[in-house]
Amino acid sequence: MDPEVRQLRALLAVVDTGSFTAAADELGFSQASVSRTVAALERALGARVLHRTTREVSLTAVGAQVVGHARRVLEEVAAIRRAAEQSRGDLRVGYAWSALGRHTTTVQRRWSAARPGSALTLVQSGSRTAGLTEGVADVSVLRRELDDPRVRTALVGSERRFAAMASDDPLARRRSLTLADFAGRTVAVDARTGTTSEQLWTPPTAPAATRTVHGIEDWLTVIAAGQAVGISAEATAAQHPRPGVAYRLVRDAPPVPVWLAWWADSPPPDLPALLDLVREEYGHPGVPPRSSDAALRHPAPSSPPGRRGPR
Secondary structure (H helix, E strand, O other): OOOOHHHHHHHHHHHHHOOHHHHHHHHOOOHHHHHHHHHHHHHHHOOOOEEEOOOOEEEOHHHHHHHHHHHHHHHHHHHHHHHHHOOOOOEEEEEOOOOOHHHHHHHHHHHHHHOOOOOEEEEEOOOOOOOOOOOOOOEEEEOOOOOOOOEEEEEEEEEOEEEEEEOOOHHHHOOEEOHHHHOOOEEEEOOOOOOOOHHHOOOOOOOOEEEEOOHHHHHHHHHHOOOOEEEEEHHHHHHOOOOOEEEEEEOOOOOEEEEEEEEOOOOOOOHHHHHHHHHHHOOOOOOOOOHHHHHHHOOOOOOOOOOOOOO
């Protein structure tokens, strides 16, 4: 029996997130379902790909080889999807947490008005590239730097940072905060797709601890319960109001840059128009061309099958 794409996807999710629980959250399945899918892959291959203990999951020698091939297979599947999707007229925009924040609806409406029959379809994905390298998006919105030679990015704007806390937290009584107000607190951090890290602070104003979360729903749940506070881009406050959670501007925090990202060898149609539109909405016009933007007019040559570039 040959391995299936869904089995390879489940394996990579476990490897990339570090656990079956986190992989289940990312894929939107139950932990038991992910475990069964990986077990089915092992039966198909006739070999173990993961060592499982009560404390951690790690690759076997066979698994380490399978993972490299699995990534290339999924990249080619993504290329097939892109080829089909680009002929449909709609442009899929991937995002991890908050799309384009308060600009999202305006950008969608303006795009459709200028191009009847075409729409910007939003797709949420918890991957580092917000669905781009997984093939579920043609363009993705990123708020973290990406070091991947297969992908081009363009800066389209920036956003202020907002703190999030339980509505009965003493910090919620203030109109705005500073980074020093986080001293001694526990901060919820999503190291995979979030915009916050301990590097925002310097002693002695640094938080006392961080709490790892997986995605926006986990982040909001922990904060609403008073188990941690958070700090995120302005777009999160705009798109994710939640009963029991209060947002406050952090006056002295550096802004969060916002990029659009796309495959270097196959930029989608009308991408320059999308860049112009999003930059205009963010009040970020007249950005001088970057090497990433130049790729729109001189895209890199397509890589041969199975060799899309180093990871």
